[in-house]
Amino acid sequence: MINTARRGGPSLPQRRVLRTELPGPRSRELLQRKTAAVAAGVGITLPVFVQAAGGGVVVDVDDNVLIDLGSGIAVTTIGNSAPAVVAAVTDQIVRFSHTCFMITPYSGYVEVAEELNRLTPGDHAKATALFNSGAEAVENAIKIARRHTGRPAVVAFDHAYHGRTNLTMALTAKVQPYKDGFGPFAPEIYRVPASYPLRDGLSGEQAAERAIGMIEKQIGADHLAAMIIEPIQGEGGFVVPAPGFLSALAGWAGDHGVVFIADEIQTGFARTGDLFACEHEGVVPDLITTAKGIAGGLPLSAVTGRAEIMNSVHVGGLGGTYGGSPVACAAALAALRTYVDQELTRRARELESIILAELSGLRDDPRVGEIRGRGAMIGLEIVDPDGRPDPELTGRIVAAVHAQGVILLTCGSFGNVIRLLPPLTIPDDLLREALGVLRGAFRTA
């Protein structure tokens, strides 16, 4: 039977089906056209071209049905083509597609701002500005922090990832593939060590002391506008800092007039089992950047934070042609309602229990240095017999998983972390099946 599904969403049959080798003939043909037409710098993890997706599956153009453990890098947390998002987008696009909020505004933008002000950590007065991509939100958070403080310097951390634009490349730690040959980078960015319990063995307080000591010696708090940090590092390896690290940094920032920015672009919106990962540590950031899961797959990002910081920018100082597009805002309102109404934080915790139970046998495997993360954001750090990062073995395991029709991503400064980011709409049995495939790949690799 050929799967003729052309529509996605949760009603797609939720089972893995392999009809061809991967990639199949139609995908291979498209891949050739891609190679001829698309800039070579745009890489591909798994070259199966998609025709539909929803729930926990992705259907390719050869009618293979793959299990999705990546959510398009933590974007389709509420599932691909979630019905509420489809309805909201359809309704909006037939009314108007664009006016530019800075020219003639519309209510959707305001409503998204109100929702984000309400949902993000802290009861203080807040304001929000909307943009298109995660990197753009990070850029704007830094602009706002500099305007507010009148200071130039910004601190980022080892293993950080904040984007691919010029300023955000400077904030991002890893040279390959993100920065190689793309300099010079933005000035006044300083990098200090993060907390990486598996590798540094430090408590949260000790790691914070190390970072703060360096900041005070090498930059000086008086010159520092902002400190930006991912509460759980994403691209850097799903590194959960030792308890107390984030709160010690936030406390120090607060004492020195430094704007504390939580980059929750990957961790945000129920992914980690709370609406925002900061909440696990009781940390209330001054500014928070969000994107990815915010709008069910449409491009939208935001900076939300203390009203007095956000509003320190002169009128006209923030914006962009498409920022807070009416279609993306309609999608975001539907997505944000879904997170709350369906209590998806609880669902993320359920997925965490399933994942940890299914992978418990790997805890004693010497090749697995650590299984870590929160909610539906779990990583496995792969190591060699001496405990050093083993990207080569990681690549072999992931390739074996891909060949079995499971979409799986890696991350980590050393390319040795397997990361699980399933959509929260994945059925339990499908998730278990995908994790069985992963266990099988450990046996054969």
Ligand code: PLZ
């Ligand atoms: N901040 C914490 O995770 C995006 C990058 C994929 P954009 N992460 C996926 C790639 O290889 O380009 C990310 C993030 C954190 C910022 C960003 C940047 O978000 O929407 O990709 O610009």
